[in-house]
Amino acid sequence: MAEKKLVEAITSMEEDFAKWYTDVVKKAELIDYSNVKGCMVIKPAGYAIWENIQKELDRRFKETGVENVYMPMFIPESLLQKEKDHVEGFAPEAAWVTYGGSEPLQERMCVRPTSETLFCDFYAGDIHSYRDLPRLYNQWCSVVRWEKTTRPFLRSREFLWQEGHTAHATAEDAEERTKQMLNVYADFCEEVLAIPVVRGQKTEKEKFAGAEATYTIEALMHDGQALQSGTSHNFGDGFAKAFDIQFTDKDNSLKYVYQTSWGMSTRIIGAIIMVHGDNSGLKLPPRIAPCQVAVIPIQQKKEGVLEAAAGIRDALKESGLQAKLDDADKSPGWKFSEQEMRGIPLRVEIGPKDLEDGNCVLVRRDTREKVTVPISEAGAKAKELLETIQKEMLERAKEHLEEHTYEATEYTEFQKTIEEKPGFVKAMWCGDRACEDKIKEETGATSRCMPFEQKRLSESCICCGKPAKALVYWGRAY
């Protein structure tokens, strides 16, 4: 195969960002389409990223006292219907099981689109006393939502996620937990995925079906579109009343619990691709990369080259890095392309000439900068470079976010910005759904969130001119 084929196989992002995205997903071998319409096959390179996300998030959850459990994947229709807003939100996109073997079911069941109803049903029998609270449960599973149009990672009929469901004795405890988990997500995105996010609250229109309040983290993709990257919901005692989840408090009185739920899904892998990727493919932040360093020998058949490359691989591993040696029978150029396509953050090149000098060459995936170091220092230098890469990837993403966040105080200016400058537009809002609907219709932008860091840009709503209630981040979104 021609050496350049791998890179030429992807559309450039400036030409067609959507096509660039699906090309990268396919050529980096993260996903394959399946013959099950709207569902995807997550291949080893994609699943390994998800495993690292799971490991890191799970550790952070457990540090806050969360325990893992597993609930059934089916929800009987009567259970789904118990909370009015919730069923309205999810029933239209539910997949319904109607037969068990050759027999029709007495009551049809949907495959969970989310598991609030199952956790509530369980908590109703499980929680009796204030001593049983808080309950801080989470599960890792797949969920199903019957979407019409789908895109790899971003929107598919089945996706993997975690869903946390907690129950508390007071409204304050629930509110605190809702915010705490949003912050776990935000910190994870920034510290591990090098993705800066805007933290805020969803409007009534955009909040989760059945929630009192939904908090969200919003990230900005390279093309200036927003991606909702994690949400945390405060249910108050609404579900508790619908499912009769009561406990005897210290004062011996019977009270309803207060609940939260929070989730992050394989969708976040789409964010990693669209925030960091370039025209050579994927760019993985070192802290989430399943392989951090690829050691690629040059003229590997020459004496000593493969041995030296293997020695460097071993030294990298001893430094605690995830490293692999690419000794396949392919040209170095092909291997470079492949390493870049797969987003491996760093590569080490070593050939006969380097070997003679006792050196090897480290090449950063993010900047393509090269540095020559003595072989004996490869481990220490790689470690240092990976830290630099992680830090600078976040810095670049932050710059991109800041440079693509605009402010508007006039509607025509607002419209023009949305149309001509892809990104977030900060503008004031009166609190009425009618204005959100109008803006959506006229500009394609939705309210992403009311940021926790509020500021008064002006006194009137960007849309209707009535007194402003809140600053909102607006943007077109995935």
Added chain:
Amino acid sequence: MAEKKLVEAITSMEEDFAKWYTDVVKKAELIDYSNVKGCMVIKPAGYAIWENIQKELDRRFKETGVENVYMPMFIPESLLQKEKDHVEGFAPEAAWVTYGGSEPLQERMCVRPTSETLFCDFYAGDIHSYRDLPRLYNQWCSVVRWEKTTRPFLRSREFLWQEGHTAHATAEDAEERTKQMLNVYADFCEEVLAIPVVRGQKTEKEKFAGAEATYTIEALMHDGQALQSGTSHNFGDGFAKAFDIQFTDKDNSLKYVYQTSWGMSTRIIGAIIMVHGDNSGLKLPPRIAPCQVAVIPIQQKKEGVLEAAAGIRDALKESGLQAKLDDADKSPGWKFSEQEMRGIPLRVEIGPKDLEDGNCVLVRRDTREKVTVPISEAGAKAKELLETIQKEMLERAKEHLEEHTYEATEYTEFQKTIEEKPGFVKAMWCGDRACEDKIKEETGATSRCMPFEQKRLSESCICCGKPAKALVYWGRAY
């Protein structure tokens, strides 16, 4: 609450083993029944065991080159029907999705009962050349089989498992992988779960739907009933022909791949309970126990006791052990019962008197042996005792297996042994299904496996007297 309540709450195993089992499952808080018929809620104490099983098995899989992936959970009916034996085996217990939202599906889909058909469909498009082989994929997921009668862990409509699916260039490679993975399961059971198993091959009647050969590990429960604990299947090229999975070999000719699959499920938690448990509850082998040592203070309100207990907990953790301090406002007796019920392998007791002497008391869960040691030696001693417990639990289980494995060469003797001495009966078999059916009908025993270690007990079939083909382990089974 009365101190003895927890223990009294479970039926004794001699009185009613089945009831003892479900009592332990419930009182050790491993599982709760759900309002979704036939499905279970896996609670934190149960899920933590599964997490440890996953961690250890996953590590062992990856050491053999296996990579994790994720396939869709739905199988279109036409896909399930591609392999004749397979569809006959699984269609009768499939859960069928017929609606997406309010619209009927053009083709109904079942929720995966197992994913051979999905992997085959994927491999057909993914494998082209001998360079693509072997493919060594595995997934961790849940599967659904519409069972009529269910029991926690042992048989439920939905259960968690892993399923490995591999494709190879030759029949020999596939056979080697099938055996290799069976050995991974067997070693895991013995080394980690302290469960000895019999390794062997299933008869035609008992093999997996669509397989050429099924290998199995069979464990013996405390009541003398067998439990199939893990299986590994060699498919030959049967599925490859049904799904047209071909590759270009080195000699440039087009060939079908040879495939295997292998799985272990949450059922194995049932084996842990039924092999090791006693009338005080669960007994977890130290290597799989989420908590290995419970530190329980006596008269914890007395000065210095809680501090000393916390110090011991910290020392245990520093020794690399999973330890927790039970400082709840309950009596020590209650805490002992709870620790025993939950199967925590070791407890450390420390009270004012011990503190004065500078000592603490270590109590083994398996034998209830007590040993008093200086507080400063608690970590080292606990570590040593846990190793002893692990070793002796396996030894006791091996003794039980040997003592309950019988031989028979006459049918009346065979019948009597099955009836009166619960366990395995080794006896010769002619190879005809008619004899298996007759034995099942007349004794309730099934052929568990033809052990790899064959031996000729006699020349004729235990049932029909015709020439014997193989030694079989027979037994009643879960």
